[in-house]
Amino acid sequence: MSTSIVLLAYNEAENLKILLPRIKRAVQKMGIDYEILIIDSAKPTDNTEEVAIANGAKYIPQEEPYYGGAFRTGIKYASKEHLLVLDADGSHDPKDIPAIHKKYAEGYDMVIGSRYVKGGVSNDSKSSFVMSKILNTTMRIVIGVKAKDISTSYRLYNTKQIKAVELVRDNYDVLQEVILKMKINKRKKHQKFRIGETPIVFNKRMYGESKRQLFKFIKGYIVTVFMLLGINIQSMIRDK
DSSP, X not given: OEEEEEEEESSOHHHHHHHHHXXXXXXXXXXOEEEEEEEEOSSOOSSHHHHHHXXXXXXXXXXXXXXXXXXXXXXXXXXXXXXXXXXXXXXXXXXXXXXXXXXXXXXXXXXXXXXXXXXXXXXXXXXXHHXXXXXXXXXXXXXXXXXXXXSOOOEEEEHHHHHTSOOOOOSTTHHHHXXXXXXXXXXXXXXXXXXXXXXXXXXXXXXXXXXXXXXXXXXXXXXXXXXXXXXXXXXXXXXX
16 A cells, blocks of 8 residues: 655644654554655745655645645645545644554545544544534535544545545635545446544644634635535436
8 A cells, every 4th residue: 555645734844843753653664655745835934845855755835725725736746546634733643544544445435534433532622623513514414424524634535536526625625525526426436435434533733823714714614515515416416
């Protein structure tokens, strides 16, 4: 199994100094072929490039704006069979990488490092926890999947499958868009889209401040709910 490990990093140099060695230790113990891609902002704000190079990672400035643009840039440059994405702020622990790969090997199209399955833990603030639960419940219904944590970015994908979808959302809602569009592509082939989840401990960021803007976040998701619902309904009608 070969894996492209993608971290979307905006002003995260201090966290990457700690995180990158942990990632390397985790995957080297697994004995897999891997690459680490650091997707930085188009105009760097810190010494992320220096930290990436010092740790043997590929440094790539994002080619499109916002979180969705950074996500698409990471997908574009991933060259291995599988694509693993995790947060660059330290909230996702690299020690969970082997368990995520093990779950994927059971025959899933995507595996999520989940806060909300048995054994999973979220150390996020109470307000963020409540908002996340509401979001996940709503999006689960809209997309039509049973996975409990579809708002986290800690996921392992089949690279070929994820490269085959066209993503247009700019913000964190791209994480639900990619699930729906990968599911639709499988449905077109009369195949079932399988999502697996394995428990993780979600931690608060190590250094720096959160990049999420609450009002923009909520507004974007309201728009996305209706957009994804429309896409899903139209696809089901076409595929009948």
